[in-house]
Amino acid sequence: MLGSMAGAVGAATGAYRALDTAALRLLRANNMPVIVATCGRHLVDRRIIAYPEFVTLVADDLSELRDEGIALPRTAQEYIADWIRDGILIRRATAARDESIELSPTAADAIAFLDAIDRPVATVTSSRLANVSDLLASLARDTDPDPSTRIAALQAERDRLDAEIARVESEGSVPADDAAASERLAEILRLAEAVPRDFAKVADSFERLNQGLREQIINHEGQRGEVLDEIFAGVDLIESSDAGRTFDAFYRLLLDPELVERFDASVDAVLDRDFAADLPLAGIAFLRQYLTTLQSESAQVRGTLTDLSRSLRRFVETQEYREQQRLATAINTCEQALMGLLHSLPTTHKIGVGLDLTSMRFSSIGSWALHNPADVRTAETVDEHDTQPLNLENLREMVRLTEIDFGELHGNVAAVVDERATATVGEVLERFPASQGLASIVGLLVLAVEYAIRVPGSEVWTWQSRSGRSKNVSGPRYLFSTVPADWTKR
Known part of the structure; x- marks a missing residue:
């Protein structure tokens, strides 16, 4: 009983946390279709767009939507500012002193969720089961420390390949039927589409790691902490983290010429098959440009990783962290003093110091007056003055003065x-x-x-x-x- 209660409490706590995410704010927004029609259309294929260019794109989209009768009274800048405030969009400064816009990771997940609702796909497929089975078998084989087991598995694989070669030599090759091939191609496309969306999450994880390392440095008590010692020793803590090593392995593999050549050859071969004839042009373009897209996105993440590493090192080497430590210490001291005063003074005790805060004046709705357009009408007669004929000489003299x-x-x-x-x-x-x-x-x-x-x-x-x-x-x-x-x- 207690375990089920704890499970319910944990589930409810996680759900409450989800309420404060950009994904839920996007899904619950009154103008959610407009967000999907603008941000989802431009910031999925291109993860990062320069801010001025994005404003122009959104302005064009809003104009098109207004032509269809959708009420959108505000400007593109005002809508974008709201989306940035809600965490749906992330506005960053670039190295060139410009600004860029990108979708937050959770907002991208929400748009992908809406797209999946609009275009449902079958998930119970033989290709998905075969893919899971092959990956699991590969993992079990590659992590087995027993040489004899590994040798037996390799010999079994060799025997299977020899038997397959003999069968093809005697009976010929029998290709998979079009239905099965189309199913496997659709599964490949679904897997491939998920990878570019993950780059935003990777960049976000690096930024959280950078923030966490800075907090460790600031909140450490004493002369030197473990993080400081490693940075002074020349260790790149961001690149050497689990996320950094995982991304570095992916980035190295992506730049492997052999992989690029093999991938391009496979794409050419698949698209020449009869079962790929019904593939939409967008799917063909996606496969053709897939590695180029991944390389561009990973280069941006790599640049973010490098910038964060340099920023963290500058934060330490310039002694900036000491100022942050002094500020954190002063804040903590004030908080402790205030907590001590709460035991001896009521919260309404006057301290003799005034603090002006921005506020809103509240009034009863009964005191409001309806706007009467007649109140602003002009009661006096408007004087009319006859215009004088244009004198070119006078005009020429006026021009000559300036x-x-x-x-x-x-x-x-x-x-x-x-x-x-x-x-x-x-x-x-x-x-x-x-x-x-x-x-x-x-x-x-x-x-x-x-x-x-x-x-x-x-x-x-x-x-x-x-x-x-x-x-x-x-x-x-x-x-x-x-x-x-x-x-x-x-």
Whole structure:
């Protein structure tokens, strides 16, 4: 009886913990179909997407859904912010100081669960039983420490292969029927689809391990702890962990040229068979790109693993952990002091210190007033003013107050060059005074740098300020000899 109660309590505790996961929040969300239609569509085949690109993709999806009559009043950024807050999406900073978006592991499991409901598949198949049986037999064989048993198993396998070779030589090869082959191919695809989804869980496990190691370093009391000693000794605790070693073995196998060549040859052979003719194009593309996808995803996880290892080492070598230890000690001291005060002072005791907190003002619903659109109507008569006809001269003068009149300067330079064959900036100003003051001087200098020739010496440029005072400045000599044909001559 006690055992059954303990079992029920344990099951209930686990279920309560599940209520606070991103998977349950996704499944219970009011806009769950929208999450699946956006996040599930873009973040399954591509596990990580740059944040700006993801916002654009979600905005396009929301627009398409609105066209079908689905009410989606908020922007893509607002929906994404909610999904990040609920833990459905994870927003990370990248090494390039950008940001990326990915599905949280539990949210990915929830979307896979919904996909399985929408596309149910038979799980009681002979291929699945044969796969389990073969894996179990292989495990029993590879873990057997008795050499004689291993030799007997290998001899039995050799005899079976010899008998099979003899049968094929005498009777010919009899391939599996299409129904059985299709069933085995479907089982292979189901197994293969599960692997890319696990990369998010692997990266998440590395981050939890990194967080746990940091907590051990901060909470350790004493001069040196085991974790610190290993890090100072050059041990990479993340890569040498069980998760790190397992991923490293997978990563090395994935980069094995022999495996890649054998896999590609097997895919080509299977897709050429008659039973694969009904395989959808998505399934064919999935098999063709499978190793490439795994290599890309594993490279991202490998980068995460390397970054976490370097970050943990910097955390120790820069003595940053000492600041964290002092902060943790101060917090613990405050908590102990407060716990001691609770035995002698009530929780309502005033300490004479005020702390302003953000809060919401509550009021009775009876005090609310309905919005009346008539309250914001304008009671006074709106005055109408007749518009004046556009005066091009006034408009030109307004433009000249803020812009350099290069058209005028082009004509001035062209006229002087036409009269004298060559002209300097000073000679242009003598013939045509600076009508825009200093702005005309600046405009002529810009034209001189681009179209004139720099000659030795200097000259004085003169103009009138707005107050009517004469101003001058000494500038370099530029000689205009030719001007563009499109400059208007005065």
